[in-house]
Amino acid sequence: MRCPGCDRDLKGQKTTLEQPYQYVESGLDNVFLVGVTLYACQCGEELVEIPKVEQLDDVIAKVLIQKIDPLTGAEVRFLRKYAELPAKDFAKILGIGPEHLSRVENKKVQRTGATYVLGAAADKLTRVIAHKASQDESIKEILLTLAEASKKKASRKTARLFFEKRPRSSQWKIAA
Numbered sequence: 001m002r003c004p005g006c007d008r009d010l011k012g013q014k015t016t017l018e019q020p021y022q023y024v025e026s027g028l029d030n031v032f033l034v035g036v037t038l039y040a041c042q043c044g045e046e047l048v049e050i051p052k053v054e055q056l057d058d059v060i061a062k063v064l065i066q067k068i069d070p071l072t073g074a075e076v077r078f079l080r081k082y083a084e085l086p087a088k089d090f091a092k093i094l095g096i097g098p099e100h101l102s103r104v105e106n107k108k109v110q111r112t113g114a115t116y117v118l119g120a121a122a123d124k125l126t127r128v129i130a131h132k133a134s135q136d137e138s139i140k141e142i143l144l145t146l147a148e149a150s151k152k153k154a155s156r157k158t159a160r161l162f163f164e165k166r167p168r169s170s171q172w173k174i175a176a
């Protein structure tokens, strides 16, 4: 592999849990990839090989659909794109204005200091719509688990998520 910036010959290195690749292409700021090949050049250029992106996005979507805390704006945007819905159509389905959806997705802050959110019903509807693309677990079970868990849980901190591509496995999975 040649560096597109300076034409140096680059050696790839597999990312690890200690030094993962931050998957910024997802639009999420807390998703990290383990087991992908990273080519880092002295000139600052960085290239990464992410195999089977569609299956990776399936696994990420599955985690987001089942997360207990309300979806963040970036997560709403990820699930909307995963469901292949333009913002205009998605806002229509949720029964909100496209401006409001845009404020939610871009984490705009209100005059009160709070960020714009979807609200509980639209949050769940987003999950149901995204789930249609992955159909491997009953949405009824997921929503009931969320309802039970959110009663007990106090923390609202967004945890870092790690997804791993093992060398001999053809599938992406959640890193333990």
Ligand SMILES: [Zn+2]
Pocket (backbone or CB within 6 Å): 003, 004, 005, 006, 007, 008, 041, 042, 043, 044, 045
């Ligand atoms: Zn370079």
